[in-house]
Structures are given as structure tokens and as C-alpha cells.
Amino acid sequence: MSFDDQPTVLLDRDGVINEERSNYVLTIEQMRFIPGSLEAIARLTRAGVRVAVVTNQACIGRGLLTELRLQEIHRHLNEQVAAHGGQVAAIYHCPHHPDDGCDCRKPKPGMLLAAQKQFNLDMAQVWFVGDSPSDMGAARAAGTRGALLRSGLKNVDDGELPDTPRFDNLERFVDAYLDGQLRS
Numbered sequence: 001m002s003f004d005d006q007p008t009v010l011l012d013r014d015g016v017i018n019e020e021r022s023n024y025v026l027t028i029e030q031m032r033f034i035p036g037s038l039e040a041i042a043r044l045t046r047a048g049v050r051v052a053v054v055t056n057q058a059c060i061g062r063g064l065l066t067e068l069r070l071q072e073i074h075r076h077l078n079e080q081v082a083a084h085g086g087q088v089a090a091i092y093h094c095p096h097h098p099d100d101g102c103d104c105r106k107p108k109p110g111m112l113l114a115a116q117k118q119f120n121l122d123m124a125q126v127w128f129v130g131d132s133p134s135d136m137g138a139a140r141a142a143g144t145r146g147a148l149l150r151s152g153l154k155n156v157d158d159g160e161l162p163d164t165p166r167f168d169n170l171e172r173f174v175d176a177y178l179d180g181q182l183r184s
Helices: 037-046 067-083 110-119 133-142 170-178
Strands: 008-011 050-056 090-094 127-130 145-149
Touching: 008 110, 037 050, 037 067, 037 170, 050 110, 067 090, 090 110, 110 133, 127 133, 127 170, 133 145, 145 170
Parallel strands: 008 050, 008 127, 050 090, 127 145
Antiparallel strands: none
């Protein structure tokens, strides 16, 4: 089987691109970008790397946000990324309540596998960048490489996931990725 050979990085949204809120991002006004994250996505884009976003949005399943409002928030995200010279190829979201037992909510790999199918990816060559153990669980389950950021609210203990590369924020991950420090 022949795979698409464009390098691909999948990003969690909350805690990676935008500041995570304990009670969800429910409006465009609440979408506050982590300093440097939009520029980091632009750097990946300029380097020819495909970027897609993978995000749990249980606020929909909890009745706090509609699909239409989420689309507006994601349109804003795409506009801000584009204003910085970047591009997001796709955004995948899980709208389900955590108790629904779906196949897409991280740490299950459903959203990552949707990206694989859409872009014909060799998952062993893909990086998934997140800020939580559930993100890294999804990376493992989908067969991607995972990188953990310290920019979210999760505060993952350094003893957890000892073989997972860690970075302060998306900018530092992109530095290492583009410098070839993470290529296998």
C-alpha cells in the first residue's frame, strides 16, 4: 500500500493551541491562544507539514455547546491560524459525553484513525502532540508517535509516560521537529 508522504502533525486543541479552561471554551471570546502557538502552526505549514486538530468536546454531549457554535469557534481558529500564515487541513472532534462509550473520544483512537483514512497516512510517521495521558493513549492506540506539552492544565507527573518526549509548549516541539531532533 502506498501512503501519502506529506509529513503530518496532529494537534490536540485545548492546552496545545489555546489556553485550556476548566469549564470549556464555549465562545470565540473564550478562545485565548497560547503565545506562539499560531506562529508554530505557521512554521509547520511553511515547512510543508500538514497540520490537523483532534479534540474532545464533551461540552456538546453535556448540552453546553451546539455543533454550530463549535463550528464558529473552529472557523475563528482557522482564521487566526491563516492570519499568521498557517493552515489547518482538518479538525476532528468528539462531541460525546464521556460516559457514551464512543470510539472517538481520546484515549480511543477514532479521530486519529479518521485522519489516517482521510489523508492516507502511515501512522508510524505521524506525530500527535497533546497535553494529557489520554492524548498519549490515543497516540499509542493509533500507532503514532506522541509528544507531551506542559502548556495545558493537566500537569502530568514526570514519572508518567517516561519514554514520551516533553516540551514546554508547541513552539518548543516545532523547534525540535523542524530541527530534525524527532525524526526516526
